[in-house]
Amino acid sequence: MTPREVAALLAYVVRLDPRLTLDDPAAAADRLTQWADLLSDVPATAPGWDAARVARDHIARSPYRIQPSDVSRPWHTHKADQLGRHVGTFEPTAHPHLDPDDVEGYRRALAAERHAIAIGQQAPTTHRAITAGPAAAEVERRLAQLGTYMPRTVAQTLATYRPHRAERERLARADAPDPLTVACTWCAAPEGEPCRGRAVNPRNEQTRHRPRSKPHPCRIEDATAAHLARRNAQETSA
Structure with a gap:
């Protein structure tokens, strides 16, 4: 002062x-x-x-x-x-004058950022929390549906072998729209199951369905609309 x-x-x-x-x-x-x-x-x-x-x-x-x-x-x-x-991560894109390959310049900018926080000229940069506020209940509900009995380290190890579940857990933690929370109007995949693609056997012309790695666009749009509606309802009631 x-x-x-x-x-x-x-x-x-x-x-x-x-x-x-x-x-x-x-x-x-x-x-x-x-x-x-x-x-x-x-x-x-x-x-x-x-x-x-x-x-x-x-x-x-x-x-x-x-x-x-x-x-x-x-x-x-x-x-x-x-x-x-403060997470201590300097964002170069916010400073276009900084050369990404200039290591010393990056260090000076990082030190200047911490000094600005230390003297009260700048607020710290923190991770966005999803454990509080209107979205917390929705996140907890979706994680409870997926199940949280497995330690996170084990889940990370198994993520390669369970891509659909790993992606749903990532979306839940980020409070982002999850396409599998709604049914697909294109392939009729029910809620919780991945979209299906149709494959025809050329020998006997039999049709079978196989899981798709990505949901259909209409399902993504429906999930996004439902997610926004829930967020608006939570904000209105808060």
């Missing part, structure tokens, strides 16, 4: 706790100098951070008079949490 921001914070603190009022201008100036020195690396506001709110919470909960450390300590805890939640 700049000295001006610290002075504004002190004025707010004194208004909330009159015990901190100083009638001596010299003492008030000394306190401002002390707070400005100790809070020089603490921003007034940042993503998920507000120094005034932290000071207010301390005054509301603690019987002790607030000190600069009561603001700086929560900031450093917040900063560590932000850096810990």
Whole structure:
């Protein structure tokens, strides 16, 4: 914070706790100098951070008079949490000036990104969570239908041998439309079963059906429409 921001914070603190009022201008100036020195690396506001709110919470909960450390300590805890939640993956496409083959430039950009997060100028980049919000119940329902009794490491090993199930689990985790949640209007494949292709034996002209690796386009469209309808209903009821 700049000295001006610290002075504004002190004025707010004194208004909330009159015990901190100083009638001596010299003492008030000394306190401002002390707070400005100790809070020089603490921003007034940042993503998920507000120094005034932290000071207010301390005054509301603690019987002790607030000190600069009561603001700086929560900031450093917040900063560590932000850096810990940052996935640390710099996205080159967001910076077209960066040469993808420039390793040193990539490292400098990554360091600058982390520094911006550390000083509160940028929010961390985190993985999109699907364990909360309106989509959580739908994801849990679909995963429950698929079954979750198998350890994830075993499922990953068997994914090569069970491509349909592996793809459905991937779609469920990503909260994406799953074509197998609806029946196919083209080949009449029921819900939960893959689409079928027809093959004719040239010798006896007998017809048989074999599972397709990909669903029919009409089934994808129907699943997408049903998925969007469920999402809209969840958002409306939330």
